[in-house]
Amino acid sequence: MNSDTRGPRAPPGSLPRQIRDEVALLVRSELLRVESVTKRFDQVEALSNLSVELAPGTVGLVGPNGSGKTTLLRLLMGLIPPSSGRLSVLGLDPQREPLRVRERVGYMPEHECLMPDLSAVGFVSFMGRLSGLSREVAISRAHDVLEFVGLREERYRKIREYSVGMRQRVKLAQAIVHDPPLCFLDEPTSGLDPQGREEMLRLIGILAKLGGHSFVLSTHLLPDTEGLVDQVLLLNAGRSLAAGPVSELLSQRSTETVVRVKGDPSAFAAALSAKGVAVRSDGSELRVQLSDPDSRALFEAAHATHTQVRYLGPSVRTVEDLFLSMMGEGSRGSGP
Amino acid sequence: MSISAPRYVQGPTARVGRPWRILAVVEHEVLRRATWGPLLAVALVWMIVVLEVVVNVYFATVTGGSVGAAFDSPYGSVIWVLLLLIVTATVGAGSLADDIGSRAITLYLSRPLRLSDYLVAKASAVGTWLLIAAVGPGCVAAGVSAALGYVSASEALAAVAGCWAVGFVMAVFFTGVALALSSLTRRSLYAGVAIFGTVLAVGVSVSVVSGITGNSDLLYADIVSNVQSIGDVAFGLSPPYPTDPLASTAVLVLTGVALAALAWWRLTRIEVVGE
Numbered sequence: 001m002n003s004d005t006r007g008p009r010a011p012p013g014s015l016p017r018q019i020r021d022e023v024a025l026l027v028r029s030e031l032l033r034v035e036s037v038t039k040r041f042d043q044v045e046a047l048s049n050l051s052v053e054l055a056p057g058t059v060g061l062v063g064p065n066g067s068g069k070t071t072l073l074r075l076l077m078g079l080i081p082p083s084s085g086r087l088s089v090l091g092l093d094p095q096r097e098p099l100r101v102r103e104r105v106g107y108m109p110e111h112e113c114l115m116p117d118l119s120a121v122g123f124v125s126f127m128g129r130l131s132g133l134s135r136e137v138a139i140s141r142a143h144d145v146l147e148f149v150g151l152r153e154e155r156y157r158k159i160r161e162y163s164v165g166m167r168q169r170v171k172l173a174q175a176i177v178h179d180p181p182l183c184f185l186d187e188p189t190s191g192l193d194p195q196g197r198e199e200m201l202r203l204i205g206i207l208a209k210l211g212g213h214s215f216v217l218s219t220h221l222l223p224d225t226e227g228l229v230d231q232v233l234l235l236n237a238g239r240s241l242a243a244g245p246v247s248e249l250l251s252q253r254s255t256e257t258v259v260r261v262k263g264d265p266s267a268f269a270a271a272l273s274a275k276g277v278a279v280r281s282d283g284s285e286l287r288v289q290l291s292d293p294d295s296r297a298l299f300e301a302a303h304a305t306h307t308q309v310r311y312l313g314p315s316v317r318t319v320e321d322l323f324l325s326m327m328g329e330g331s332r333g334s335g336p
Numbered sequence: 337m338s339i340s341a342p343r344y345v346q347g348p349t350a351r352v353g354r355p356w357r358i359l360a361v362v363e364h365e366v367l368r369r370a371t372w373g374p375l376l377a378v379a380l381v382w383m384i385v386v387l388e389v390v391v392n393v394y395f396a397t398v399t400g401g402s403v404g405a406a407f408d409s410p411y412g413s414v415i416w417v418l419l420l421l422i423v424t425a426t427v428g429a430g431s432l433a434d435d436i437g438s439r440a441i442t443l444y445l446s447r448p449l450r451l452s453d454y455l456v457a458k459a460s461a462v463g464t465w466l467l468i469a470a471v472g473p474g475c476v477a478a479g480v481s482a483a484l485g486y487v488s489a490s491e492a493l494a495a496v497a498g499c500w501a502v503g504f505v506m507a508v509f510f511t512g513v514a515l516a517l518s519s520l521t522r523r524s525l526y527a528g529v530a531i532f533g534t535v536l537a538v539g540v541s542v543s544v545v546s547g548i549t550g551n552s553d554l555l556y557a558d559i560v561s562n563v564q565s566i567g568d569v570a571f572g573l574s575p576p577y578p579t580d581p582l583a584s585t586a587v588l589v590l591t592g593v594a595l596a597a598l599a600w601w602r603l604t605r606i607e608v609v610g611e
Contacts, residue, residue: 077446099448103351107446113439117368129360130447132351174443 030091031056031182031214032076037085039071045238046071050085052233052243056181058208060225060246061218062323063235069218070110072235073184076216077102090182103132106175110187110218114167116160120151123159124173131178138177145173149203165196172203176213183207186218201228222323234323241326249322257290257314258282259298263307271301357449358457365431365461373426374465381419382473385410389477393486403487404571407478407495411502411567417539417560420470420510425531427465428514430524431458432599436606437522455515455600462514466507474499498570505566505588509559512592515599535559555579556587 032054039047047068061069074080076089078098087094094101115123121142128138146155149169154162159170168188175183188204189197205228207213217229225232232249234241242249261268269286272279275297278289290298302309392406410416435441444454475496482492513535518527539558546554555561555578562584565577 079445099354099450102446102448105446107443109439109442109446111439111442113442115438115440126360126364127443127447129352130357130444130449132353132357132448134352135360 030054030088031059032216033086033088034072035086035088037075037082037087039068039075039080039238040083047075047082047238050235050238050240052240054231054233054243056214057230058204058215058217058228060229060232061216061235062220062222062225062232063241064220066237067220067235068238069220069235070186071238073107073186073216073218076184077105077107103178104180104182106131106178106180106183108171108175108183108185108188110190112167114159114170116158118159119156120146120159120162120170120173121155123170124177127174128177131180133178141177141179142173145177146170149173150199164191165193165199168192168196168200169203172200176207181212182214182216184216184218187220188217189219189221189224197224204228232322234326236327242322256287257312259286259288259309260284260311261286261302261307262310263302264305265307267305268301268307271305272298275301277301354448354453357447358453358460361444361449361454361457362460362464365458366464369427369430369461369465374423377419377422377426378465378469381416381423381469382476384419385416385473386477386480389474390480390484390486393477393481394484397486402573403491403495404498404573407474407498408567408571408573410474411571412560412564414560417563420466420506421532421535423466423469424462424510424514425528428462428511429518429528429531431462431514432518432603433521433524433527436519437524441603441606451603452600455596455603459511459515459596463507463511466510467503470506471499471503474503495571498567498572501570502563502567505585506563508592509588510592512595512599516595516602519599519602552579556583559588562588 030053032052034050034052037047037050038045050068050072061072063069071080075082075087076094078094078101081095089101090104092101092104118126121139124146125135125138125142128141129135133141143155146152149172151166151169151173154166159167162170168191172185172188175185185204189200192200201224204215204217208215208228217225219225230246231244232246233243265281265284265286269279269281272286272288277297280287288298298312299309388410389407392409393403395401396403396406432441435444441454445451478487478492478495478499481487481495482489487495513531514527517530517534518524520530521527539560542554542557543561546552546558561578565579565581565584566588567573568575568577569581
C-alpha cells in the first residue's frame with residue numbers, strides 16, 4: 001500500500017478519539033436495525049410497521065418498483081425522518097446523528113447524478129473530500145478506485161463523454177472512494193447491457209469478498225442478487241415479506257417439491273392423495289409436500305397411473321423463486 | 337478490461353471536520369465557475385471601474401474636485417449595476433440549478449453535509465466571485481491612484497474601506513438573488529434570464545412610477561438608487577442622498593438574506609434520493 005493513501009498517522013497508544021470511535025463501530029456485529037418503522041407521505045404509507053435486523057455482509061433489498069426500497073434507504077441515511085419507529089445503522093441513529101452515519105456510508109444512486117463537466121478523477125476525489133478525506137488522500141484514492149472499476153485509461157476524460165456503463169462505474173467509484181464500511185447500491189445494474197451488468201456485479205462481488213465492507217444492494221432485478229447476497233430483505237407495498245440469511249430462508253421455503261409428469265397429472269395427483277401425500281396443482285406442475293420416505297409413494301403413484309416423472313426438484317431454489325413464492329402467498333392471502 | 341482490487345487497505349482514517357468539507361464545496365464551486373463567461377464579465381468590470389476611477393481621481397486632483405466623488409463615480413452608475421448583474425447571472429445562475437438539473441444535489445446530501453452547509457457553501461462561492469467583481473477593482477484603483485501620487489495613502493485606505501462597504505452589501509444582495517432564482521429551475525439559462533429580467537424590471541418600473549408619482553419611498557425598491565446612497569455615504573459625500581443610506585443598506589442586506597432563505601426553503605422541497 002502506498003503511504004500516501006493512508007490518513008494522518010497517530011503515535012501508537014494515543015489514537016485520536018475519532019479513530020477509536022471508528023474502530024468501535026467497525027467491530028459491531030449489527031449492520032442495520034429497523035424497529036417498527038412506518039413512513040407516510042400524506043395519504044400514502046410507503047413503509048408499514050417494518051422491523052428487521054441485519055448483520056454485516058451483503059444484503060439484497062429486493063422488491064418491485066414502489067415497494068419502499070428507496071424510502072428505506074432515505075431513512076437509513078437520515079435524509080427523512082420516520083413517521084414512527086426507530087432505525088440504527090452501524091449502531092448509530094440516523095435521525096440523531098445523520099452526519100456520522102453518512103461519514104460511514106457510501107451511496108450509489110440509481111439515477112443519473114454525475115457532474116458532466118468534471119473528469120472522473122476530479123469528480124471522485126471531490127466526492128471523497130465531501131466525505132471528509134483530506135485533498136491528498138482523496139486524490140490518491142480516486143485514482144485507486146477508478147483503476148479498480150476499470151477506468152484507469154479514461155479517468156481524465158470529461159464525464160459527459162462517458163457511456164452509460166462507464167458512468168455507472170464512476171457512480172460505484174464515488175460510493176467507495178472514502179472506504180465506507182457500508183455501501184448502499186441503488187439499482188447498480190440499471191441501464192446496463194448484459195455484459196456491463198455482469199461486470200458491475202463482478203465488481204461488487206470482488207468488493208464484498210475483500211472484507212470490511214457491507215453492501216445493501218437495492219434492486220427489482222432478482223437475478224442480480226443470486227450468488228451475491230448472503231442476506232435478503234424482501235419488500236412489497238412497504239411491508240417485509242421475508243428477511244434474513246438467504247440460505248435459511250431458502251431452506252425454510254423448500255418443503256414443497258415440484259413434479260412434472262408426462263401422462264395424466266390429475267390421475268397422478270389423485271393417486272398421490274390416496275397415499276396420504278399432500279399435493280396441489282400449479283398450472284402444468286404439481287407441488288407435493290414430500291419428505292424422504294414418501295418419495296417411494298411418488299414413484300408408486302406414477303407406476304400405478306402409467307405416468308412418467310419428468311422433473312423432480314425443490315420449489316424454491318433462488319431468491320427469485322422465494323420472492324415469487326412469497327408474493328403468491330401474499331396475493332392469495334389478500335384475495336377474496 | 338482487467339479488474340484489480342483497490343490498492344488501499346481498509347482501515348480507519350482520520351477525517352477532516354465539517355468546516356473543511358464545506359470549504360471543499362466552496363473551493364470546488366469557485367473553480368467550477370471560472371469559465372470564459374464569468375472571467376470575461378469580471379475582467380470587464382475591473383477594466384471599466386479601474387479606468388473610470390483612476391481617470392476621475394486624476395481630474396479631481398487637477399481641477400481640485402472631490403476625490404471621494406471620484407472614487408464613488410462607478411457606484412452611482414447604472415453601468416456598474418448592470419456589470420454586476422452580468423457577473424451574477426454568469427456565476428450564480430447555475431449555482432443551484434446545475435445541481436438540481438443534474439441531480440448532483442443527491443450526492444452532496446448523501447455525504448456528511450447538511451442542507452444548510454450546502455447552501456452556505458454555494459452562497460460563499462457566489463459571494464466570493466461577487467466580492468472579487470464588486471470590491472476588487474475599487475481597491476486596485478485606489479492603490480493605483482496612490483501609487484501614481486494622485487491621492488495620499490490615507491485617502492486611498494478610506495477609498496478601500498468605501499469599496500468594501502458598497503461591494504459587500506451588493507455581494508449579499510446579488511448572492512441572495514442568484515440563489516433564490518437558481519433554486520427555482522433546473523436550467524441555469526432560465527435562472528440567468530430571470531436574474532437579469534427581475535432586477536431590471538423592478539428597477540426600471542419603480543424608477544418610472546416614482547418619477548410619475550413623486551413618491552421617493554419607492555426608490556428603496558430600486559437597486560441603483562440604493563447603491564448610490566450607500567456609495568455617497570461610504571465615500572464621504574454630503575447629502576442629499578436619493579434614499580436614506582442606512583435604510584438602503586438594511587433593504588439590500590435583508591432582501592439578500594430573505595432570498596437566500598427562500599432558496600433554502602425551496603431546496604427542502606426537492607426530493608434528494610430517488611425519483
